[in-house]
Amino acid sequence: MILTVTPNTALDVTYTLERLVPGTTHRVRQVRTRAGGKGMNVARVVRAAGGRACAVGTAGGAESALLLADLAAAGLRHELVPIAGGTRRTVTMLSTVDDKVTLLNEPGPELAAAEWAALTGTVRRLLPTAGVLVCAGSLPAGAGGYAELLALAGDIPTILDTSGAALTTALSARPAVVKPNAAELREVTGLADPVAAAHRLRAAGARAVVVSLGPDGLLAVTGRGTWRARPSVPLAGNPTGAGDAAVAGIALELAAGSPWPRVLRRAVALSAAAVLGPLAGDIDPEHYRREYDAVTVEEDHATGSDS
Template structure:
């Protein structure tokens, strides 16, 4: 079983409108509401790949109940730990010409006792787990080294996908793989070179580092060698969720004990296929199958 952890789960609300008149009144066209957060997106993609998945994390309030209901409707297994404060919403305003503006709430204030309760809940889920995925931001009140604590508690492969302090402190827990994009990697290490940045994260405790380079593909810096994979062409569409799809591919590969080059090939193909989907957590199945046969992995 793949266990995804989303400490700052969200209800993603998307408004579609021809154009935004800032400071005025706007008529909204289509409205979409969906359970979100990076770990939830990973769980959706992994489940679509046929994997047994459980999503966990912290959840609270009426918004939390809407999130649970959406996951139930999607048939996605979940086992969240409740908190008193309200889970966050994200609001994305998409204009007709393609521009998108995102408003991210901070998330619920988590009490010390609630965090301790989640740790116990998390440990109770581990005996049935083969791979753990730690993804996304952390709400207020959660210890800054939370990802390191969760990684250290796990005796199976752990994937960490985070930014800022959550990433910098999380590698101390010695996760099996860390998946930053180039900007996140540079912020965490101060290294402008993705290869040098990845080597720095490995020196800090990461077992391997998979670096997303956007349309230029991905790098894998591992204990067994270093590789690069590039998609055959630029996929146009919605890049939101592409990184989460890559993490789902990596989790599946670790569960299957795939080689690093094969794991990288699937991560690039699934990430590119996710760009062709309208919302995060989905991917274009035919595009994924086609890209798998076209992507070539090169040793560095």
């Protein structure tokens, strides 16, 4: 089972409109809502790809009932820790004319010490049944930090998908995989070269770094080598959950003990299929099956540097 943790769970709201023009009034063609946050999306993709997942998160306020109803309707195993503050909303505006996506992410409520302790206790209780622990998304105010959660895993492989201080302060827990995108990696290292920046994170504690490069696929810098994996064709659609789908692929293959080329092949195929899904956490199953064999995985012998 893949255990995902989303401390800053959200109610995702997706607006589909013809074109987003700042300073004007828009008619929204379609509104869709679902339980969201990076770990929730990862768990959905794991399940869609045939794996087992349990999504741990938080829920409070009027949105709590909506989160629970959506997760139940999706048939996704979950445990949501009740909190006093209201669950945040994230808004995705998808323009159909040009496939451009605009995101509005609320910061989320502050967690009380007892609420963070309850979340930590839930993770500790579920870990004995997990093959991989995924900690993903932003941290709300009051959260103790991802290092605390990662340290609970022991010998269970861990994946960290976050940014900024939430990422750097958790490296001491030596996550098996850290998965920033190129901009997040540059932000925390100050290095423009993603290979050199990934080596910087490995030196700080990450055992492997997998970097999302958008339409160019994934870069993996590991203790066993460096690889680049690319999709067969560029795709237009909604890229919001593509990185989360990649994490789902990494988690499934880590749980199986697969070599890195196979890990990256699955991650890129799921990521590409997610671009064609209507909402974050969805994939296009047919494209996933076709793309799996079409992904290009090549070893990269460039070593990079920290200078």
